[in-house]
Amino acid sequence: MPLLSVKDLTIYFNTDEGQITAVEDVSFDVRRGEILGIVGESGSGKSVSTKSLMMLNGRNSQISPESRLILETDDGPVDIASLSHVKDLRLVRGHSISMIFQEPMASFAPAVKIGKQMVEQLLIHTDLDKTTAKARSIEILSRVGIPDPELRFNQFSFELSGGMRQRAMIAMALSTRPKLLIADEPTTALDVTIQAQVLALIKDLVAEFDMSVILITHDLGVIAQTADRVAVMYLGRIVEQGTTRDVITSPQHPYTQGLINSRPSLDHFEDPLTPLSGDLPSPLERPQGCVFHTRCAHAIKGLCDTQKPPVIGVAGQDPTDEDAHNTSCHLLSPSASEQVLVS
Amino acid sequence: MKQFGSFIATRLFLAFTTLVIVSFIVFSLMELVPGDCAERYLAFKNTQGSGISVEDIEAERVRLGLDRPFVERWGKWLVNAFQLEFGRSCILRVEISQLLGEKFLLSLAICLASLVFAYVIALPVGIMAAASENRFLRNTLSFVSYFGLAMPNFLLALCIMLFSTVYFGNSMTGLFSEDYRDAPWSMARFMDFLGHVWLPIFILGWSATAFALQTVRALVSDELGKLYVTAAKARGVTGWALLIRYPARHSLNPIFNSLGFDLNRIFNELPIIALILTLTDAGALLIEALARSNDQQLAGAIIFLLTASIVAVNLLSDILLAALDPRIRKGIMI
Ligand SMILES: Nc1ncnc2c1ncn2[C@@H]1O[C@H](COP(=O)(O)OP(=O)(O)OP(=O)(O)O)[C@@H](O)[C@H]1O
Ligand SMILES: [Mg+2]
Numbered sequence: 001m002p003l004l005s006v007k008d009l010t011i012y013f014n015t016d017e018g019q020i021t022a023v024e025d026v027s028f029d030v031r032r033g034e035i036l037g038i039v040g041e042s043g044s045g046k047s048v049s050t051k052s053l054m055m056l057n058g059r060n061s062q063i064s065p066e067s068r069l070i071l072e073t074d075d076g077p078v079d080i081a082s083l084s085h086v087k088d089l090r091l092v093r094g095h096s097i098s099m100i101f102q103e104p105m106a107s108f109a110p111a112v113k114i115g116k117q118m119v120e121q122l123l124i125h126t127d128l129d130k131t132t133a134k135a136r137s138i139e140i141l142s143r144v145g146i147p148d149p150e151l152r153f154n155q156f157s158f159e160l161s162g163g164m165r166q167r168a169m170i171a172m173a174l175s176t177r178p179k180l181l182i183a184d185e186p187t188t189a190l191d192v193t194i195q196a197q198v199l200a201l202i203k204d205l206v207a208e209f210d211m212s213v214i215l216i217t218h219d220l221g222v223i224a225q226t227a228d229r230v231a232v233m234y235l236g237r238i239v240e241q242g243t244t245r246d247v248i249t250s251p252q253h254p255y256t257q258g259l260i261n262s263r264p265s266l267d268h269f270e271d272p273l274t275p276l277s278g279d280l281p282s283p284l285e286r287p288q289g290c291v292f293h294t295r296c297a298h299a300i301k302g303l304c305d306t307q308k309p310p311v312i313g314v315a316g317q318d319p320t321d322e323d324a325h326n327t328s329c330h331l332l333s334p335s336a337s338e339q340v341l342v343s
Numbered sequence: 344m345k346q347f348g349s350f351i352a353t354r355l356f357l358a359f360t361t362l363v364i365v366s367f368i369v370f371s372l373m374e375l376v377p378g379d380c381a382e383r384y385l386a387f388k389n390t391q392g393s394g395i396s397v398e399d400i401e402a403e404r405v406r407l408g409l410d411r412p413f414v415e416r417w418g419k420w421l422v423n424a425f426q427l428e429f430g431r432s433c434i435l436r437v438e439i440s441q442l443l444g445e446k447f448l449l450s451l452a453i454c455l456a457s458l459v460f461a462y463v464i465a466l467p468v469g470i471m472a473a474a475s476e477n478r479f480l481r482n483t484l485s486f487v488s489y490f491g492l493a494m495p496n497f498l499l500a501l502c503i504m505l506f507s508t509v510y511f512g513n514s515m516t517g518l519f520s521e522d523y524r525d526a527p528w529s530m531a532r533f534m535d536f537l538g539h540v541w542l543p544i545f546i547l548g549w550s551a552t553a554f555a556l557q558t559v560r561a562l563v564s565d566e567l568g569k570l571y572v573t574a575a576k577a578r579g580v581t582g583w584a585l586l587i588r589y590p591a592r593h594s595l596n597p598i599f600n601s602l603g604f605d606l607n608r609i610f611n612e613l614p615i616i617a618l619i620l621t622l623t624d625a626g627a628l629l630i631e632a633l634a635r636s637n638d639q640q641l642a643g644a645i646i647f648l649l650t651a652s653i654v655a656v657n658l659l660s661d662i663l664l665a666a667l668d669p670r671i672r673k674g675i676m677i
Contacts, residue, residue, distance in 0.1 A: 054577055056573055056576060056577060059476065086581045086582070087581070089579075089581075090579040090581070093576060093577050093578065093579040094577060094578040094579035095579065098577070098578075099574075099577045101570060101573075101574060103570060106569065106570040106571060107570050107571055107573075107574040108571055108574070109571040109572075109574075109575065109588070109589055109592075109593065110571070110593065110670055111592060111593055111667070111668045111669055111670060112588065112589075112592075113669075117575070117578075120578070120580060120588075121578040121579065121580075124578070124579045124580065125579060156669050156670070156673075158670065159673075172578070
């Protein structure tokens with residue numbers, strides 16, 4: 001039984017210009033103790049889909065009734081989408097699930113001491129009293145590698161460096177010992193050295209805290225270093241999913257291939273960069289059929305622009321297997337090639 | 344704590360400097376008014392029938408010290424102003440402090456009370472209007488506050504007077520009943536005062552509240568969209584604890600900064616309300632001093648006192664804000 005099982009997640013936003021589909025039919029599992037990477041361009045729906053696990057998308061968002069977000073808890077499975085009362089939502093807001101954000105500066109309240117924000121969370125989710133909550137906070141600040149934690153406890157976020165802030169954020173997120181940590185581009189704002197340290201820290205903590213992590217990034221290098229499995233998102237859909245090794249060494253979907261080829265490489269620095277051609281379509285003009293066909297070099301007219309591709313197991317694998325390498329692409333579906341021949 | 348001390352010292356110094364500059368402007372303006380106090384008084388005397396010569400005017404100038412250089416007279420005026428001594432009115436020839444004393448304090452009290460009234464309502468309602476999940480409630484609150492803005496104070500005052508005259512046979516004007524108007528302060532007079540003063544406070548507070556409501560709502564809405572609020576929600580913080588500790592607290596900075604403006608606006612509206620409700624207060628006195636009798640000594644004193652009150656409110660709000668917001672205390676933001 002996976003810790004979290006997301007099935008057919010579809011999320012709409014009601015905007016002045018009309019309804020936007022930000023996430024469509026997304027399914028993935030997160031197993032205990034694993035790091036699942038989610039990678040994709042800006043606007044592909046990485047944040048929206050993971051925020052929905054804490055019901056944090058704003059008032060104008062809507063989750064389709066078919067969507068299932070099943071979280072295993074000590075008291076049995078819970079469908080997150082069915083939690084309506086704010087008090088019930090605490091289960092996924094800081095208790096079983098915690099989140100750290102891309103901008104560590106902006107995610108601390110500027111006028112509230114770091115320690116106060118940590119203690120506040122512990123008082124909400126545990127039976128600890130103030131003194132023990134403070135001791136626990138300082139202990140975990142020191143665990144994530146913050147020197148002089150007692151001093152930091154009484155400081156404000158603007159008094160910390162970027163790397164320290166992100167460590168403090170991790171400390172705060174882990175203080176309630178959640179089962180799942182969502183890290184939404186946790187290192188984008190940091191320089192490479194600090195980035196490596198923070199990623200190493202997260203990896204260490206997975207085993208120590210017996211938790212799972214969803215790591216969001218647009219950097220395949222980060223995925224290669226840290227994630228056990230990876231899901232590639234494009235325009236609100238998962239186009240390819242599998243173990244990190246499978247997806248990175250033999251990408252099947254043209255989008256994944258494009259992502260990998262557009263990475264600058266130090267070994268072949270004279271090679272020209274091959275960026276993905278074309279622009280991301282506006283969310284208001286969502287492509288029919290396969291969402292990627294407008295930018296796909298191999299798109300088949302009459303098929304890719306009309307029909308949604310099914311999920312296919314690569315090389316004959318059963319797509320429902322735990323570690324299966326899946327992709328959604330007509331080019332790889334045996335029936336599709338026949339159809340092209342017929343037409 | 345040391346930082347806080349030096350912060351207060353800096354602000355005090357700034358407030359003092361502001362007042363010195365203001366006093367210079369006010370004093371220069373008093374000078375710019377054609378004619379001086381000596382001329383004016385004697386011209387006034389002239390109309391009463393006593394013949395006055397050029398020599399008389401000169402003698403009066405020397406007596407009032409008007410023949411001294413500008414800087415010296417300004418310095419003297421400034422030093423006295425800080426001790427709330429403004430000399431004598433040009434025309435009435437009475438001590439200005441005596442003329443103004445209670446009236447100015449009453450006006451200030453009414454304006455401050457209106458300001459407090461405005462924010463006591465605007466803060467909770469504005470936060471609710473910004474944060475409520477209930478669309479109907481949000482829209483109703485916006486409508487009410489737009490309505491409050493659109494309805495001028497004097498119209499409201501007239502309506503209330505009309506209504507109470509028709510239904511209670513009492514126009515509810517003035518600050519005291521007949522019996523207490525000239526009586527010395529006593530408990531009974533104070534109670535009588537309270538029974539009257541709520542009306543001007545309410546009327547002046549009316550549009551101030553509507554205005555403050557708009558400010559609070561807009562600022563809190565802004566803060567609500569920020570990442571740290573989402574982050575706090577993601578930690579399970581909910582309800583009023585969330586609103587007060589996060590968006591509301593972080594909107595205080597611009598709200599506090601606008602307090603001085605608000606007081607200024609209320610002061611500006613005071614004269615017309617005072618006229619309608621026949622309150623004999625400083626605002627009305629100012630208009631009289633400026634328009635009718637060219638009494639520059641009196642006008643200068645009133646303008647200086649007004650500015651000093653606003654500077655004092657700003658100083659207080661700055662210090663309060665610094666106590667609440669570490670970024671200001673620690674000199675990150677100014
Ligand atoms: N509150 C909202 N209202 C309307 N549309 C929204 C809202 N939030 C997100 N979207 C839309 O949903 C889509 C997915 O956004 P999301 O933030 O999940 O992208 P992302 O993959 O996290 O990108 P990035 O790498 O830039 O963070 C975008 O097209 C965005 O415009
Ligand atoms: Mg994002």
